[in-house]
Every structure is written in structure tokens, then in C-alpha cells.
Amino acid sequence: MNIDWKDALNALKDSGAVPIDDTPDPIPAKEPAGIQKSPLRVLIDRKGRKGKTATIIENFEGCEEELEKLAKTLKQKLGTGGSCRDGEILIQGDRMADVKALLTEMGYKVK
Numbered sequence: 001m002n003i004d005w006k007d008a009l010n011a012l013k014d015s016g017a018v019p020i021d022d023t024p025d026p027i028p029a030k031e032p033a034g035i036q037k038s039p040l041r042v043l044i045d046r047k048g049r050k051g052k053t054a055t056i057i058e059n060f061e062g063c064e065e066e067l068e069k070l071a072k073t074l075k076q077k078l079g080t081g082g083s084c085r086d087g088e089i090l091i092q093g094d095r096m097a098d099v100k101a102l103l104t105e106m107g108y109k110v111k
Contacts, residue, residue: 039109057089
């Protein structure tokens, strides 16, 4: 007589010998940097800004909405102004170390 292992397990669960696992399956962690293949470049620039320093993040691969979302997150966490356009994010001030730390924490590769 062949008994399928699934049938045997169900019989044990029904008898109460094996506890029933009702916990939901774990949700996989969302990886924001999964699309980004090349590292982001973070640099400092003063040209064309009347001597004021700006931190620029280049080489972003993704849609414009993701770029705007990342820029908004960075600006909020740094408490500073900035903008995004043409695949790059501009953060006001010399915040290179802070930006690199935040991007690394968020899962992006930084150069």
C-alpha cells in the first residue's frame, strides 16, 4: 500500500500530532537599487552658481518618477533644498559625505 507523503502529513495535522503553521509567508524585502546597475557618482560643483556649492548625483538609471522620489527623500533626510532634472539630482551645499552615506544605506552603489 502506497501512501502519499502529503496525505500522511495531512492525517497527522488532522489528528493534532503536528501543529498547523498559520503564519503568513514572509514578504521579500523591496530593493530600490535593484534596477541600478552602475554606481551613482557624487560630486561637488560651483560653476554657474555664483560661487555657491552644490552636491550633484549623476548616472541615475530609472524613470523620472523614481529620480524625483529619490531626490525628495534625500532632501527630506538632509533638511536641505535641491532639484532633479536630466537624470541628475542637485542638493544645495557641500553634503558629499552625507549623501554618500544615505545612498549606501538605501542600497545604492556610490562612487
